[in-house]
Amino acid sequence: MSNLSRRQFVTIAAGSVAAAAMVSFPFIARGANQKVVVIGGGSGGVIAAKYIRMADPTIDVTLIEQNKYYHTCFMSNEVLSGERTIDSIKFSYKGLNKYGINFIYSRAINIDPVAKTIRLAGGEEVAFDKLIVSPGVEFKWDAIDGYNAEVAEKIPHAWKAGSQTVTLRKQLEEMKDGGTVIISAPPKPFRCPPGPYERASQIANYFKHHKPKSKILLFDANQAFSKQGLFTQGWEKMYGYGTDNSMIEWIPSHEEGEVVGVNVKANAVIAGEFEDEYSADVLNIIPPQTAAKIAIDSGLTNDSGWCPVNQKTFESSLHKDIYVIGDACIAGPMPKSAYAANTQAKVCAEAILSELQGREMATPSYVNTCYSVVGDDFGISVAAVYRLENGKIVSVKDSGGISPLDASAQTRKYEVAYAHSWFNNITDEMFN
Amino acid sequence: MLSQILRYILFSIIGLIFSLPVMAVDINTLMLVNTCVGCHGPNGSSLGPATPSIAGMSKFAFIQAMQEAKRNERPTTIMGRLARGYTDEDIETMADFFSEQKLVVYPQQVNAEKAKKGARLHKYYCESCHRDNGRKDEHNSGILAGQWMPYLKISLLEFLSDRPAPTKMNKRLEFIAESYGKDSIDELVHFYASQKEQ
Ligand SMILES: Cc1cc2nc3c(=O)[nH]c(=O)nc-3n(C[C@H](O)[C@H](O)[C@H](O)COP(=O)(O)OP(=O)(O)OC[C@H]3O[C@@H](n4cnc5c(N)ncnc54)[C@H](O)[C@@H]3O)c2cc1C
Numbered sequence: 312m313s314n315l316s317r318r319q320f321v322t323i324a325a326g327s328v329a330a331a332a333m334v335s336f337p338f339i340a341r342g343a344n345q346k347v348v349v350i351g352g353g354s355g356g357v358i359a360a361k362y363i364r365m366a367d368p369t370i371d372v373t374l375i376e377q378n379k380y381y382h383t384c385f386m387s388n389e390v391l392s393g394e395r396t397i398d399s400i401k402f403s404y405k406g407l408n409k410y411g412i413n414f415i416y417s418r419a420i421n422i423d424p425v426a427k428t429i430r431l432a433g434g435e436e437v438a439f440d441k442l443i444v445s446p447g448v449e450f451k452w453d454a455i456d457g458y459n460a461e462v463a464e465k466i467p468h469a470w471k472a473g474s475q476t477v478t479l480r481k482q483l484e485e486m487k488d489g490g491t492v493i494i495s496a497p498p499k500p501f502r503c504p505p506g507p508y509e510r511a512s513q514i515a516n517y518f519k520h521h522k523p524k525s526k527i528l529l530f531d532a533n534q535a536f537s538k539q540g541l542f543t544q545g546w547e548k549m550y551g552y553g554t555d556n557s558m559i560e561w562i563p564s565h566e567e568g569e570v571v572g573v574n575v576k577a578n579a580v581i582a583g584e585f586e587d588e589y590s591a592d593v594l595n596i597i598p599p600q601t602a603a604k605i606a607i608d609s610g611l612t613n614d615s616g617w618c619p620v621n622q623k624t625f626e627s628s629l630h631k632d633i634y635v636i637g638d639a640c641i642a643g644p645m646p647k648s649a650y651a652a653n654t655q656a657k658v659c660a661e662a663i664l665s666e667l668q669g670r671e672m673a674t675p676s677y678v679n680t681c682y683s684v685v686g687d688d689f690g691i692s693v694a695a696v697y698r699l700e701n702g703k704i705v706s707v708k709d710s711g712g713i714s715p716l717d718a719s720a721q722t723r724k725y726e727v728a729y730a731h732s733w734f735n736n737i738t739d740e741m742f743n
Numbered sequence: 744m745l746s747q748i749l750r751y752i753l754f755s756i757i758g759l760i761f762s763l764p765v766m767a768v769d770i771n772t773l774m775l776v777n778t779c780v781g782c783h784g785p786n787g788s789s790l791g792p793a794t795p796s797i798a799g800m801s802k803f804a805f806i807q808a809m810q811e812a813k814r815n816e817r818p819t820t821i822m823g824r825l826a827r828g829y830t831d832e833d834i835e836t837m838a839d840f841f842s843e844q845k846l847v848v849y850p851q852q853v854n855a856e857k858a859k860k861g862a863r864l865h866k867y868y869c870e871s872c873h874r875d876n877g878r879k880d881e882h883n884s885g886i887l888a889g890q891w892m893p894y895l896k897i898s899l900l901e902f903l904s905d906r907p908a909p910t911k912m913n914k915r916l917e918f919i920a921e922s923y924g925k926d927s928i929d930e931l932v933h934f935y936a937s938q939k940e941q
Contacts, residue, residue: 676775
């Protein structure tokens with residue numbers, strides 16, 4: 312018997328949260344199993360669900376996701392340029408079956424924070440003890456005159472990857488050489504700060520190889536952008552940026568760059584204070600953003616349109632036992648990126664586990680990294696390590712930052728290979 | 744009694760389902776290493792094609808890699824920026840974890856001809872320190888056998904320029920590059936990449 316007892320103190324490790332010993336005989340300690348529900352099977356949600364199950368298989372974990380397949384936004388700009396296929400960014404949840412997560416493929420409509428239930432599109436109700444919400448972003452459909460969800464099927468935003476990524480790719484392929492593309496970047500904060508600029512880069516790369524007379528007008532509601540110096544350097548080197556023949560023209564907000572309307576008939580955008588109209592062959596409107604609809608409808612957002620949370624646990628500041636991670640939450644200096652959502656999910660999982668197991672929480676540690684592939688053999692990155700100080704997420708002094716401006720051509724090339732490795736490793740962690 | 748046996752069985756099954764190594768890991772260690780695995784792969788075994796695996800690195804080699812990255816003493820694309828976010832204690836804690844992980848080697852496209860030539864070079868010039876075809880990390884050199892090819896190549900080119908290494912290794916590498924020609928570096932890379940796990 313003593314052998315068996317000793318066995319009980321063996322812990323299961325997973326490059327992940329450890330398990331059994333800390334559970335301290337949950338079968339006895341608790342009557343019914345604790346029920347954790349996760350809304351949203353994306354960068355944050357799947358990691359939270361998986362890590363809780365790996366650490367404590369006695370906790371009942373249910374994941375509610377509206378789609379059977381997940382298309383990663385990350386690397387979707389490489390689908391636009393034809394560097395990769397749409398199938399290479401498509402993932403099913405089957406690989407997660409081994410963790411014993413219950414899947415409900417449905418849309419969550421509302422959360423009742425008092426009764427602690429979630430209503431689904433089919434009318435069913437799901438109860439929870441703890442709820443993690445990682446639903447991503449919603450678009451402010453009233454922000455751009457003449458642009459709405461229906462129009463977006465023809466004039467795509469492609470800011471949630473999937474069918475619109477395919478539509479936009481097709482439009483780029485069908486466009487004549489010498490045509491013009493307009494991309495409009497929304498005001499901050501939005502999902503993936505370097506994303507619009509990486510998109511312009513990837514499309515320029517496609518044009519360079521296949522339609523060299525074509526141009527990209529990048530309208531921007533901001534005056535400056537993420538990794539700007541590095542992008543500019545890459546554009547100068549590869550796409551003639553700054554010359555009369557530049558393939559990319561960047562129009563910041565103080566030069567009338569903010570898109571305020573779309574003229575669908577004329578395939579044009581209306582931009583700036585004077586509401587000038589600019590037509591193009593292909594339009595890509597990335598609308599201003601808020602936290603996803605479910606977060607707004609359930610009262611998890613504040614005036615900013617995003618969800619305030621406790622920076623240590625990601626528990627909502629507005630509703631107890633509901634946690635918000637990923638793009639939807641306000642996480643201090645952390646940007647809205649997949650890697651940020653990934654490490655937030657792990658911190659949040661540990662916060663919930665420690666509470667359910669009645670022990671002290673580990674010291675939280677968060678990281679963000681974000682690669683951008685600017686062109687052939689030209690990759691750049693931004694990275695940051697964060698810790699908690701006085702209840703706030705802060706960037707660790709002297710750490711992080713962007714790729715050096717004076718890096719060698721070799722280094723830029725290596726970063727492309729590392730960007731693709733990052734994609735392989737993070738999607739493996741999400742879906743396997 | 745019965746319930747304890749049941750529990751034992753249950754834990755064994757769980758162990759099987761996840762097919763994971765069974766051992767105790769402290770929660771604070773996991774919190775730290777979990778910030779790395781999104782880039783370095785599950786338990787530090789990278790799915791490639793380039794980011795290095797760090798599972799099974801000796802503790803010494805791991806700490807040296809992090810400290811040199813921190814102080815910009817070895818060229819890195821991103822690890823310098825990341826390593827500066829962790830204390831010496833954090834690094835030691837993570838070194839303990841990763842050095843205990845078993846390296847998972849994924850197959851790579853290896854040219855058998857090159858690997859064969861590389862094997863000969865390795866045997867004469869490198870095996871004395873990187874024993875068992877680069878599998879043993881007893882000289883605290885990091886992972887060679889089964890490492891991702893682009894990373895091996897990058898490392899060797901860095902050693903040929905300014906990354907610090909034992910004088911003996913530097914001299915031999917330079918000698919190889921000079922007398923066996925440029926391809927010799929590739930041959931070594933193909934040789935190490937062709938090594939399977941043990
Ligand atoms: C073009 C582009 C490039 C990018 N590149 C990078 C990059 O290189 N690196 C990086 O780190 N990040 C990148 N990102 C950002 C990254 O995609 C997001 O930050 C990340 O996916 C956010 O994770 P999340 O869990 O908050 O939301 P998501 O990953 O969007 O997941 C939300 C999930 O919730 C589901 N959902 C929403 N509402 C409901 C509901 N009511 N009921 C049921 N299910 C629901 C959705 O279907 C979705 O599957 C990029 C984004 C874009 C647009």
